[in-house]
Amino acid sequence: MGDDPHEREEVESPMPELPEVETIVRSLRPAISGETITSADILWERTLATPTITELNARLPGQTIRSLGRRAKHILIHLDHDTLIIHLRMSGDMRVEADDLPLQPHDRAVFHFASRQRLVFINPRKFGRVWLVADPAKALSKLGPEPLNQSFTSEVFYQRLTHHKRQLKPLLMDQHFLAGMGNIYTDEALHLARLHPLRRSNTITPDDADRLLTAIRSVLEEGIRRNGASIDWVYRGGDFQNDFQVYQRTGEACYTCGAEIQRIVVGQRGTHFCPVCQKRRN
């Protein structure tokens, strides 16, 4: 690297939670809708979860991208007969560019288009996965409700919360329980709702549940708004990190009460909260 004419920005890895995936989908939609796939290269074998590479090569060529969508943290690329599902996991990103440019070290899958453009799946840590399925609804059937879906009410949320006796933080991050929340937005939402991350879900009141759902929607929408502000998708690193109230603010003063933000480990994930604003019990 060094002779790249496009002056590549030293961008830190993106944060693929729901808002980041939504931002990527919004940028990809105008960029690749209508493209016809001619072939695909899987550069890291395990990237392709299903089907086999042989079957992928048989089914993909000739299919045109009809629309793009998102379900939780999954990118959905709807084709004529199949849907390409992409999950970025911890370190994924997507790139659209001319098909004759040199590939980059962390490129794991490439989809070539008839237009001589290509879609590249970048994935340094190799956790990301790609699926080609005929029935996306079936493939994603185990996911919980979308928090931004208006049909998901705080009453339903309250019922679901009290059906478990789990710590709030890991429960909110459980994609079967609620789809799309990641480590950052969960910490931020719990702080905004003034709920302790280890609070048992069955001890929540209807008012807590209502405040929590409002907080979840607030941080997700703000995240989307901040990332959506980047027009150039290649540099789409939004600036929601400037709004963090607790995430990665260990030892710093809470903006609300001045207390020191604490960091604990919950479910093997760094968890940040304000010990004063977020009491264990009411």
Place this chain on the structure above:
DNA sequence: CACGAGACCTGTTCGC
């Protein structure tokens, strides 16, 4: 059922 630990991976930052 709930939870912790280990896997899967590479790159960056931290602490001595």
Place this chain on the structure above:
DNA sequence: TGCGAACAGGTCTCGT
């Protein structure tokens, strides 16, 4: 300066 440890946006599986 150097080097190993710790840590990072996610999810799956296994044992207790």
